[in-house]
Amino acid sequence: xAGHETKQVRPKTAQDHLRIAAGSPLAIQGIFLEIIRERFRxxxxxxxxxxxxxxxxxxxxxxxxxxxxxSRNKVPAVYVTRLQSTPTKMAVGxxxxxxxxxxxxVFKALMRIDLQLECVSNDEGESTVIADIVQFMILAxxxxxxxxxxFYSFTxxxxxxxxxxxxxxxxxxxxxxxSVEFWxxxxxxxxxxxxxxxxxxxxxxxxxxxxxxxxxxMRRAT
Amino acid sequence: xxxxxTRTIPVYRTPxxxxxxxxxxxxTAPSADIIFTLERAGSPTGPFDVILTNLTGxxxxxxxxxxxxxxLGATRENLNFLSLVRTIYYKITATASTGAVxxxxxxxxxxxxxxxxxxxxxxxxxxxxxxxxxxxSAYILKRKHWGVRCRKxxxxxxxxxxxSKCPVCFGTGFEGGYETPVLxxxxxxxxxxNTDMTPQGLSDTTKMRFxxxxxxxxxxxxVIVDKYRNHRFIVxxxxxxxLRRNTIHQSMVISFLSTDSAEYQIPVNTDMVPVIY
Numbered sequence: 001x002a003g004h005e006t007k008q009v010r011p012k013t014a015q016d017h018l019r020i021a022a023g024s025p026l027a028i029q030g031i032f033l034e035i036i037r038e039r040f041r042x043x044x045x046x047x048x049x050x051x052x053x054x055x056x057x058x059x060x061x062x063x064x065x066x067x068x069x070x071s072r073n074k075v076p077a078v079y080v081t082r083l084q085s086t087p088t089k090m091a092v093g094x095x096x097x098x099x100x101x102x103x104x105x106v107f108k109a110l111m112r113i114d115l116q117l118e119c120v121s122n123d124e125g126e127s128t129v130i131a132d133i134v135q136f137m138i139l140a141x142x143x144x145x146x147x148x149x150x151f152y153s154f155t156x157x158x159x160x161x162x163x164x165x166x167x168x169x170x171x172x173x174x175x176x177x178x179s180v181e182f183w184x185x186x187x188x189x190x191x192x193x194x195x196x197x198x199x200x201x202x203x204x205x206x207x208x209x210x211x212x213x214x215x216x217x218m219r220r221a222t
Numbered sequence: 223x224x225x226x227x228t229r230t231i232p233v234y235r236t237p238x239x240x241x242x243x244x245x246x247x248x249x250t251a252p253s254a255d256i257i258f259t260l261e262r263a264g265s266p267t268g269p270f271d272v273i274l275t276n277l278t279g280x281x282x283x284x285x286x287x288x289x290x291x292x293x294l295g296a297t298r299e300n301l302n303f304l305s306l307v308r309t310i311y312y313k314i315t316a317t318a319s320t321g322a323v324x325x326x327x328x329x330x331x332x333x334x335x336x337x338x339x340x341x342x343x344x345x346x347x348x349x350x351x352x353x354x355x356x357x358x359s360a361y362i363l364k365r366k367h368w369g370v371r372c373r374k375x376x377x378x379x380x381x382x383x384x385x386s387k388c389p390v391c392f393g394t395g396f397e398g399g400y401e402t403p404v405l406x407x408x409x410x411x412x413x414x415x416n417t418d419m420t421p422q423g424l425s426d427t428t429k430m431r432f433x434x435x436x437x438x439x440x441x442x443x444x445v446i447v448d449k450y451r452n453h454r455f456i457v458x459x460x461x462x463x464x465l466r467r468n469t470i471h472q473s474m475v476i477s478f479l480s481t482d483s484a485e486y487q488i489p490v491n492t493d494m495v496p497v498i499y
Contacts, residue, residue: 065423069423072480073422074480077422118421125377125384167420168427168478
């Protein structure tokens, strides 16, 4: 489980929850795709309007390193890249609580994910302008994003240098880097105590030798 | 009456005093007064900017890099006579008092001795004969490098284009973006296509060479349009073969542009009957 008391770290658009867990890489990328696409909606008053159809949109907003996008070399574009995910130790042994009757242990850690948004255009100026819009949108809506998508904290987005890239013609890319943090929780239920009442029937030299078998589970059983 | 530009030589004296010396001659001149109009463009097909009218002499030293004045409220990027890669095309129009009009267009270049000039013509003719068999018609779109700046998307302070698909400048920062298309014949070599995985997903690049005659001079960032297919290419590298520093033919590395590029919005007359083989 990833998130806070009221919201899980996953996008509003339906994803297959069995395959894509809250807080997992595709969920994180989905959240920021949704947020950036929302900023470039038709009534946002911007020159660039996002459309789900890659032939109609005049700004492409997708995940990076994606071989499923049929629109090749399209610009302007914003690409969402997930960088490393690092769980941070916040308590001794990550322990949060223990439920004594069944000895269920609950753990938690603060997951930190670094993200990079890349704003690409054929012109350096346009790349910079789009990057500025995206950076300020992320900066100004941090509180809302934290509340709505289950994040714990959010670093300020850093706008990087606009640099050329050699493609079919020179493209300019401006990176925006930031990190998000959210709580992740998990539990362990030792199965040994559940087996404590198992009985065993042993036949020894023609005689029944019934024994109540006690498993010594993690030195807590008796 | 015929008028012919005989010499266009770039001259550098001081940073303040440099330009292009242009000389012309009139043949079969009528018995009348003749006045000349001198114009300048980045492409042999124009559009031409008028530099001076009512000239009566047969030469002129063009150092008027700020001419013509931009329209009210517009900004002009002035011509750089010292640029190493720009070709300036001059047009001289002779108007006789009898009403006869003639004009000549010439790029800035040096002249060859007569023997080498004949050799140059022979080599160029051989190339032209070859193009009859393997040549393809193509339009050359010379990218503008001076003139009135785009009033829709260009930031004058930082000199940046802020819309790569601007309908006014097509991402060049100059109104109109490109000079009038020049129709030429050249040869496209077999393409080399690559698909690479990049942070922006799969990126397709198709590169090839385009070989053509020396005229007009083609520079990197100019656009070549395949007349029959409307495929558009951007020039990435340009190399030349020369005879005593005079260009004989040009060979360019060109890259096939994505079909959603702004360069496909540049109006080019490709309205023709396709070739039926």
